[in-house]
Amino acid sequence: MRIDLHTHSTASDGTDSPAELVRNAAASGLDVVALTDHDTTRGHAEAFAALPEGLTLVTGAELSCRLDGVGMHMLAYLFDPEEPALLAERELVRDDRVPRAKGMIAKLRELGVPVTWEQVARIAGDGSVGRPHVASALVELGVVPTVSDAFTDDWLADGGRAYVAKHETDPFEAIRLVKAAGGVTVFAHPAAAKRGRTVPESAIAKLAEAGLDGIEVDHMDHDAVTRDRLRGLAADVGLLVTGSSDYHGSRKTCVLGEYTTDPEVYGEITRRATGAFPVPGAGGHGV
Missing domain, CATH: 3.20.20.140 (Metal-dependent hydrolases)
Structure with missing residues (x-):
């Protein structure tokens, strides 16, 4: 199996x-x-x-x-x-994804990258927008060769130049919530x-x-x-x-x-x- x-x-x-x-x-x-x-x-x-x-x-x-x-x-x-x-709790995290993505786009534009919200939204489609969609936009623009290459301190890694935090759950609370939901x-x-x-x-x-x-x-x-x-x-x-x-x-x-x-x-x-x-x-x- x-x-x-x-x-x-x-x-x-x-x-x-x-x-x-x-x-x-x-x-x-x-x-x-x-x-x-x-x-x-x-x-x-x-x-x-x-x-x-x-x-x-x-x-x-x-x-x-x-x-x-x-x-x-x-x-x-x-x-x-x-x-x-x-x-x-899932809705809190999900609802914070759009403003976070827009914040990353703003930082990227300040760094001279001509990425737009319309481009990222097109890539995300109906999905929950996240860093990989912003990373894909950077690939489209020729800024980085692959999505993985966008997850560096230069760009989107935690603490990177274009990183923006979002609401994230404490893992101990996540365990409690998931267990309570069976x-x-x-x-x-x-x-x-x-x-x-x-x-x-x-x-x-x-x-x-x-x-x-x-x-x-x-x-x-x-x-x-x-x-x-x-x-x-x-x-x-x-x-x-x-x-x-x-x-x-x-x-x-x-x-x-x-x-x-x-x-x-x-x-x-x-x-x-x-x-x-x-x-x-x-x-x-x-x-």
Whole structure:
């Protein structure tokens, strides 16, 4: 069984529509895929409607968090999307995305980059606008060669020249909210140092004490030494270990199923969840 628990669609900053994503997941030989768009569940209905036979969909979201000034992402799986407190927090984060993007555009223009809100909005389409859309605009303008090259101190990295902060959830509060909504939490790419500062491993132990369920170990931004170290940490503090592609379509180089999660770990995630349940595909409805 091949299981990929971290993907994005056009509902946030991926380039595949939710329907395209599930069809591509099936075509790539996956048995289970999680749709985890940033701070939104808006793509789930379309993914359900197009879900191919033989593919199971895990609903989720990737929550924007910040701990002691360091940005981090929390994967939340199988929670009740209508639970009021978690819904309200996701809306706070989502609603701050547009003014944040406009603030970054203003800073870029001050730096001599002729980016416009209209350009970024076109790139984002119906998705929740975020830094990757601004980064894509910089690629279009020839300022940087790739989206990843925009996430540096020169441009959009945390603390970079064009960086603007947004509302982000305290991760301990995120764990509490997700658990109250019947969900399961996994700290995404915790040691992805190329993205900027990372939280210390001592903080991961404290998050585990607060109810964190797992950490994403097998990920394109973790080398072999880092993966081994994180596996040891997970064993020490009793966390599940997941692996995922962090697929964004053509916006990133990773491919569906590049890293996967052990079926026993997936089974434990589904056993812990009470807010929602994985949905097996029945052929889709042609979305």
